[in-house]
Structure formats: structure tokens, C-alpha cells
Amino acid sequence: MKQRIIATLLGCLLIGAAAAADTTYQPFVLASVSDSGLAEQTAATVAALENAGFSVAGQYAPVEGANVIVVTSPELQAVAAQTPRGGYGAAQRISVTEREGKTEVAFVNPVYIQHAYRLEGDLQPVYDSLKNALGERETFGAKKKMTAKKLKKYHYMVGMQRFDDPSELGRFETYEAAVAAVEEGLAAPGDPLSMVYRIDLPGRQQTVFGVGMRATTDAEEEIDIDAAHQLAVVDFEGYSKVAYFPYEVLVDGGNIEALHMRFRMAVHFPDLSMMGKHGF
Numbered sequence: 512m513k514q515r516i517i518a519t520l521l522g523c524l525l526i527g528a529a530a531a532a533d534t535t536y537q538p539f540v541l542a543s544v545s546d547s548g549l550a551e552q553t554a555a556t557v558a559a560l561e562n563a564g565f566s567v568a569g570q571y572a573p574v575e576g577a578n579v580i581v582v583t584s585p586e587l588q589a590v591a592a593q594t595p596r597g598g599y600g601a602a603q604r605i606s607v608t609e610r611e612g613k614t615e616v617a618f619v620n621p622v623y624i625q626h627a628y629r630l631e632g633d634l635q636p637v638y639d640s641l642k643n644a645l646g647e648r649e650t651f652g653a654k655k656k657m658t659a660k661k662l663k664k665y666h667y668m669v670g671m672q673r674f675d676d677p678s679e680l681g682r683f684e685t686y687e688a689a690v691a692a693v694e695e696g697l698a699a700p701g702d703p704l705s706m707v708y709r710i711d712l713p714g715r716q717q718t719v720f721g722v723g724m725r726a727t728t729d730a731e732e733e734i735d736i737d738a739a740h741q742l743a744v745v746d747f748e749g750y751s752k753v754a755y756f757p758y759e760v761l762v763d764g765g766n767i768e769a770l771h772m773r774f775r776m777a778v779h780f781p782d783l784s785m786m787g788k789h790g791f
Contacts, residue, residue, distance in 0.1 A: 537650035569708025590632030
């Protein structure tokens, strides 16, 4: 009898583990669709987030008709601080988009990011807080089955970058010098890059900056990094995915890096084809 009970318990545990392994995730969550105007809904969204314990780290309009609110919280920062290069997970992005007479509120799925950015902590409580504050109609953004296992080793195809293949942007003698260099660069007048937010991880020499992208000239290299240009390629069907922005730059000690675009864009838009008008 004892052996039968143990076998039954082990069987249940194995079934539960298999079910968890097969769970799939979507990169975005649609919170609500309303008749409210953009400004009204943005203000209501900020208020709901603050009432839920989040603090607004930054807010901007990457494209016309859309606002992005970036928030953080002690829970987010605690999880981020547990993992090397975890600063990428210290912020949560929420979009408010007005189109065709309706206003959509959506946010990036924190559990999706948890697995894709290899965070060691659990962001399900953050997901639950966002859901309770803003709503949850459906998840969206990936027709492919994105399991935790697949996300943790994700790359678009053989030869393309993974999470641990970042773009190295600079190296300085000290953390303070690296932070100062990023701030100075993002404050340069007339530059297509601007600072949306800055979050310092507690107890770590690590800071994540949110970077806005808006072309100021017709130069090809500026057009390529322009938010509107990028969204025209990737955000062409379904609900708004403007919460893809802003982009992150991470200062880790004296090193400055950013997730390689061929990883970051691909993991947020895993259904993109390789070629064509809306190709990767």
C-alpha cells in the first residue's frame, strides 16, 4: 500500500512537471479596449498602475496616436537583481493606442520576458498585479508555441543572436563613468536617440536606460532605427504592439551593452518571416 501511494504521488508530480513544461506563452497581453480618448485612457491607466503599487519610470509617445508607460516596482527590481544582466527585466511596458475610434491598453507579458531574458525569479505575481489593475482580455503576438524551454534558448534561426549575444556599446573604468557616458549621449541635441527612463538596481552596479528612437533627418541609418519605421514592418496585424518600445541599454559595472536587435525584435515578434515587406 505504501509503495502504491508513493508511486501515485510521483506520477502526479511528473504529470504536473510535464504540464508546466508544455505551457506556452504569448509576448503581449491585451488588457482592455474602450471608447475613451487617448489622453483620458492614458491618465486612467497611470492611476490604475500607481494604485497597484507600480511607480512610473517614464512615459512617451513613440508614434502618433500611442503612448507608452514604463513602470517598475520593488518586486520587479528584486527579481532583476537576482540574475546577471537582469536589469533588462526591471521595467514593465504598457501601451495605450487609439485607432479606429477605440483605445487599446496592452502590456508586455512579464512571464514571457522572465523566460526569454533568463531571469531566475518569478514574475507571475507581477503579471497578476498588472492583470488586476488593467484587465486581461487575451494574450497575443505569437502563433508559434513558445514554451519556457524554447524562450530560454531562443534565437530566430541558426547563426542569429541569443540573449547572451548582446551588442557591446562601450567599456569604462568605472560604473559611474559608464552611466555618465550614456546619459550624456542620450541628451545630445538633434540625436535620434533620447532617454525615456532610468532605473538603478538596488545593491548592484547596474542601471537600465529606456531609449526612444525617432529619426531627425532623412539619413538611411536614422530611418532604420526610427520607431515608426520599425513598427510599420512588425506591427501590421492584430492588436497594437507599441509596448515593444522603448529599447533598453544596460550599464553593468563599467560595461555598456544592449540586446542585439536580431534577438530582441525576433523574440517579441517570433512570427515574422525572413523576407518580404514584413520580413525580419
